Amino acid sequence: MSADPAVRREIPDATVARLPEYLRSLSRLAEQGVLSVSSEELSAAVGVRSAQLRKDLSHLGSYGVRGVGYEVDTLAFEISRALGLTQDWPVAIVGMGNLGHALASYSGFVTKGFRIVALFDDDPALRGETVAGVAIQPFRELRSRHGADPIAIGVIATPAAAAQTVCDELVEVGVRSILNFAPAVLSVPEDVDVRRVDLSTELQILAFHAQQKALAGLQPVGAAHALDGCVAHAADPEAVAT
Amino acid sequence: MSADPAVRREIPDATVARLPEYLRSLSRLAEQGVLSVSSEELSAAVGVRSAQLRKDLSHLGSYGVRGVGYEVDTLAFEISRALGLTQDWPVAIVGMGNLGHALASYSGFVTKGFRIVALFDDDPALRGETVAGVAIQPFRELRSRHGADPIAIGVIATPAAAAQTVCDELVEVGVRSILNFAPAVLSVPEDVDVRRVDLSTELQILAFHAQQKALAGLQPVGAAHALDGCVAHAADPEAVAT
DNA sequence: TGCTGTGAACCGGTTCACAGCG
């Protein structure tokens, strides 16, 4: 139970998680030629409360104009800078199955400071293939990259069984940020940051809420029992009609 | 057992989000033939505090044995039931690019109550293709499914531009749970549940933390050693001026 | 006037510490 003395985070995690959303909306507005937005307008576009938006932005500094709103360009730039998108982030993807291919060819990848510098997969069938201008290499080549672009972010898109090994290797060569799509909990050193994205988890959360709605719809509000038996088809579209 | 009328207690969202994780760990333990776990062991496996785990599980009921721990099978079943995985969830995927293919062939999909009943894509090149035993159809076929399995969960894996239209159609035919992989904010009626998974957002959050670490490393505040040069281009000197 | 920026109240969720029970 170390007290972590040096960890002074200026911007709350919850705010950081929303900044990309704000940035996306601002980019769209900029494309449409909009020059200025109020917190009310922008928050509506993103689906949060205006007070939330203002408080979030206040963590970056005072970039609004009272009585008017925010200048779209300025705000977009300040958010980009706060997120670190004004610098270059070399990314490597490990595991070039369907998911890896999808990630590598995802356009949003390139648009904002992220640049794919390496793709790895040990499947011989993929040998020599190039995706988004980058050749797929066997994973052991990771170690022979000494001269090349250092990897800032590693994306794991392998089966769960390989994930920990891949992760260890990435950490070994200095990667300190990992995005994990494999359904596995990775153990890493203290200073490595792992985020996990899991389809299965998301589906299960949706299923939970769907079940709740089905149960609520079947029973008049206030009923608090007899849910054990109802394992019928919660999928009936009419069940929850308003 | 006196047919415990599993009291409908509200399960906090934060707990629901962790249940799939617990379930995965329990499944692995079951495979290994483990019969019983303590909160200490299970919580270590998923990376949460033991008190957290116990409180989470307490929302489902009292399925532990004091002085001993939890029976793996029983607990796994109770979590499955709480999440609604003991019933069948028909899923449809719209957009069969790389991502759609990855999702459709994802094994974790089938394992726990989720069943793909339809795949949609308007690309003529995909006409007639079958993934995981299901044929890809043009999206307009969605409306002619009247007799077929009703869709409980819709997965949107289209480009952002098509997402809202697809979403509207899904809602129209009665889908009330949507998993959105497109980088777009969907507007839906009150009673529709949307979860969004966005690669770009995750990368940006990682970038933020990486930047924080880099900055902390540059300014000796008694923090950890400097980074292993994995971020070549140093941060803008005037960035994040306090 | 109309908006931003923010102290203060509020709320959900986490952690602690121990009571309760096999």
Add this chain to the structure above:
DNA sequence: CGCTGTGAACCGGTTCACAGCA
């Protein structure tokens, strides 16, 4: 005893309401 289950303290984050300024 040992471990679960839980009231109570605590904490981060959200919302409210208004002060402050163009």
